[in-house]
Amino acid sequence: MKRKLAVLLGYGVVIGLAYPSGISHATTMTFYADGVIQAGDIYDIVEVYDTPPARTTVDMAGGQVDSMSTFDTSVVNISGGYVGFLQTNDSSTVNISGGWVGDPDALGEITVGAYNHSVINVYEGATVGMLSTAYSELYDSSAFNVYGGIIHLPVRAFYSANVTIYAGMLSSLKLEDEAIANIYGGDVGSGWGLNVGSNTIMNIYGYGFEYNPHAFWAEDSPVWGTRWVSKLTGYGFDGTPISITDIPNPSTNPNINLIPEPATFVLMALGAISSLKRKWPR
Numbered sequence: 001m002k003r004k005l006a007v008l009l010g011y012g013v014v015i016g017l018a019y020p021s022g023i024s025h026a027t028t029m030t031f032y033a034d035g036v037i038q039a040g041d042i043y044d045i046v047e048v049y050d051t052p053p054a055r056t057t058v059d060m061a062g063g064q065v066d067s068m069s070t071f072d073t074s075v076v077n078i079s080g081g082y083v084g085f086l087q088t089n090d091s092s093t094v095n096i097s098g099g100w101v102g103d104p105d106a107l108g109e110i111t112v113g114a115y116n117h118s119v120i121n122v123y124e125g126a127t128v129g130m131l132s133t134a135y136s137e138l139y140d141s142s143a144f145n146v147y148g149g150i151i152h153l154p155v156r157a158f159y160s161a162n163v164t165i166y167a168g169m170l171s172s173l174k175l176e177d178e179a180i181a182n183i184y185g186g187d188v189g190s191g192w193g194l195n196v197g198s199n200t201i202m203n204i205y206g207y208g209f210e211y212n213p214h215a216f217w218a219e220d221s222p223v224w225g226t227r228w229v230s231k232l233t234g235y236g237f238d239g240t241p242i243s244i245t246d247i248p249n250p251s252t253n254p255n256i257n258l259i260p261e262p263a264t265f266v267l268m269a270l271g272a273i274s275s276l277k278r279k280w281p282r
Contacts, residue, residue, distance in 0.1 A: 031056055031074075037063045037081065048074040048092070060099070070094060070118070078126075085111050088118035088142070095121045102129030102136075102153055109134050112153060114142035114161070122168065124148030129171075138163070138179070146170055146186065154192045157181070157200075167240050175200035185240030192223055193246035196255050204250070206242055207261045209234035211249060237261045 028045040029037075033054070037046070039062030046065045050056050050072035057075045060083075067085040070076055070092035078096045084103035088094050102111040111134045114120050119142065122128060126149035129136070135154045138144050138161035146165045154172035157163050157179035163170075164182045171191030175181055181202045188194060196202050215231035218224035224246070232244045250256040 031058050034058065036061070037065065039063055039081070045069075047071070048076055050074050062099075066103075085109075086120075087113045087115070088120055089115050091117045091119075093119040093121070095123065096126040096128065096149070097123040098125045100127050102127075102134060104130045106134040110137050112136035114138045114144060116140045117142060119143045119145070121145045122147065122149045122151060124168065126150070127152070129153030152191065166236070175202065183236075183242065183244070185236035185238070185242055187241075187243045187245075189245035189247065190243065193229075194244060196248060196253065198255065200255055202256045203259055204232070204234070204242065204244070204257065205259045205261070206234045206236045209242075209250075209258050211247075211251070213249065215245070 027043050029043045031046070031048045032051045033056055035058045037058065037060040041063035043064070044066045046068045048056055048058050048070045055073050055075065057077070060076065060078045060081050062081040064082045065084065068076070068083050069087045069089065071089050072092060073090065074092045076094045078094065078101065079098040081099045083099070083101045086094065086101050111129060112120070113136065117140060122145070124147065128149065129152040135156060138155065138157045139159050141160045141162070143162045143164070144155060144157070146168050148168040150168065151170045154174065155163060155170060156174040156176070158177045159179070161179045162182070163173060163179070165186045165188060166184045167186045169187040169190070172193055173181060173188055174195040176197040177199065179197070179200045183202070183204045184206065209232060211230070211232050213230045214228045216229050218229050219226055229246050230249070232242070232247045232250065234242045236242055248256060250258050
């Protein structure tokens with residue numbers, strides 16, 4: 001526990017070292033109605049359910065939860081504190097805008113998982129995971145939306161899961177089994193690279209795209225090995241920089257689509273029409 005707190009504090013995430021007396025550690029908390037988790041609260045397990053027809057909303061502004069699971073259509077808003085393991089189920093939603101999610105001591109484990117049409121939203125100010133062998137997995141048409149923040153965990157999307165990135169940093173992304181990624185901005189793959197499966201789709205929206213197959217040379221790297229590593233750069237529709245590391249050449253990979261901004265698309269269409277007119281005179 002002391003090591004875990006020290007790591008989190010080293011990254012600037014304050015979850016409190018002194019807890020009020022009377023707060024029990026080894027506890028399980030189940031929410032069936034709206035509630036709050038705050039500084040001083042320490043739980044081993046937290047589960048969140050709806051009580052139909054009401055939807056349960058839990059706001060977490062501090063404290064520590066070793067393992068959190070959400071169900072039904074419940075909503076959890078994490079703006080502070082620490083969650084070691086997070087699992088979303090059913091059609092529940094978790095919004096992460098602060099604090100730390102992802103056990104820094106986990107090795108080879110799924111510390112963030114989304115299942116059964118659930119949604120995880122990550123915003124500026126959030127930190128998810130750290131550079132370790134832990135990872136995140138998404139299944140069953142679940143959605144992982146990144147509006148900002150830092151996601152150190154490699155994210156793996158399977159079975160029609162959707163990953164949408166508007167800003168922030170996503171260390172690694174792997175798409176398999178009809179998963180879809182839509183990228184409008186942000187840094188993707190700079191930590192652990194990118195993998196686009198043969199039956200997946202990656203759409204990249206923006207302008208000013210430049211593909212460099214020799215962005216940098218890796219020498220005996222634990223991530224890249226020894227080889228040239230590629231990079232795609234550009235800008236999203238709103239001007240947010242796009243940087244995608246270790247990406248296959250979009251011009252030859254049928255699973256990667258570069259989609260120009262609307263104004264550029266109109267100019268391209270007008271150019272194509274003009275070209276046809278010249279080829280087919282009256």
